[in-house]
Amino acid sequence: MIQQRHSQTQQLRDWAYLGMEKYFRKAIAYEQKVLTDQDPEDLHQMRVGMRRLRSAVTGFAPILDLPPQMSNKRIGKMARILGELRDLDVLQEALQEYQPQVKAKEQPLLEKALQKLSKRRSKAFKTVKNFLKSKTYKNFKQSVNTWLQEPHYQNWAELPVNSVLPDLLLPYINQLLLHPAWWVGVTVEGEKIKRPTRLTLKGAESQISQQGEALHDLRKQAKRVRYQMSLFRQHYGPVYQEYVQEIKQIQEVLGTIQDTLVLEAFLDEVLPSNWRQEGPGLTKLLTKQRYECWKEWYKLQQRYLNELVRQGLRQAAISPLIAIAVTENNTLVSKDLPEDMNSGKTTNHRHLHNKH
Template identity: 35%
Template structure:
């Protein structure tokens, strides 16, 4: 991102430290790939490929087995608490944190003679089920309680790969649904990437890194808001009875 020169210098220092860490991790990975443990893993796979072993249920016809293979993963995904995780469900806690944070910022800005925050930091967000939710509330929630979305992303990834593997046995609607799964996985993955980025910055620059990188922080907050606006309609759709029934019926009906 385009940052003021002062922030860019700070970011450059962080990136240098991260590159050094990456180089160390890369060396460890190369050592592992050259080591005996990895060679043993590869040899185990070679042996199995030459003489694959499976349990008796492998003899069942694929069309008969598919619903039983897919529905358990679908059930785990649809019952995940991440579908119900939104800022408004923990709004009182987050607003309390945000209020305290704003009070501290207000005192700091007054002492420096700075202007108070404008209404631009508050966005009408009926999509999230509240009359008014600020960017601060959303981002505070994502920072402190949004980890459940990362777990949902992992569950969705499992469902997507499992479903994709059996795509040849279903119709075009099934293929379109897999794209839905991918979109959800990507959106939640991007939110998780920003969370990880914040954790890295906190470790390298300190917990107050946002104060030294205000422009970058603002950009991250705006990006997360945009992603949330794309995620929210999907979240609500997957909570409806119609969508869930369609998913179950679809997996019960392989075409071959």
């Protein structure tokens, strides 16, 4: 039955089904490995699967008829339970990465932080373990399997997928482009946009300190857009693919900045108040990593304050048949899709940005 669906995936309902099935299978595939707690990557992959399943539920919500156990709210709650443990793993990985880079006199600080983190992680893992063995989780899996065996949709789910893709994608893209974090550190005088011409460590730290929440929220919106756009990648051409990759870069750069802030908050909580003075090497590493990411963010911010780049992203989503590239001299160029688009192959083209 699944193979037949793959060969006839022209209606919107078919793409909804494929997305729901793919991410559900991805999530539960790691369930037993997560319970053994041998590799943090297993938890990460299960969490990603659950998050993407939630994105599919949200993105296809207008055409889906789902039981309460499969609601966006329920899946979000499950993802957060996994996320609490995953966040601790990220902190642990970061501390272990910094450990060989600091001097011997700072090692006791890191050891103490790792000990505190280990205790907190044990409690979080117990919560995850209990959840994966709970009746709530079993009912969720049963509900999804039942729906996959006999899916229910709204009437207009039989529309051709290409005819409604812009309607599904543009609300997410618009929220991304209208996010206030794009204007962090920016002043507008008339029609002119002014940004700092010289990036300094002090200036970066000041902006991050004041606007950290807004930047973190932009990261979350970028992730939502990326997940939604990824659902339909094979319906679009190379320009669309480049935008997906660029939005991923935005997510990762802002995510690294946020990770350093979360780590500092954790250290403030578990270490003496003077840990920055006692551990100048660690403090410098955290600050340096933020600054390097801030310089990458500066380039991405500049690009997405360009009206033509924003127009290009919207246009890329509007039509699965034509994508728009922004050239170096800020002109728009139409790119017809290759005939083998549905096979997932794309032709070579100039990158939208320089990758690092």
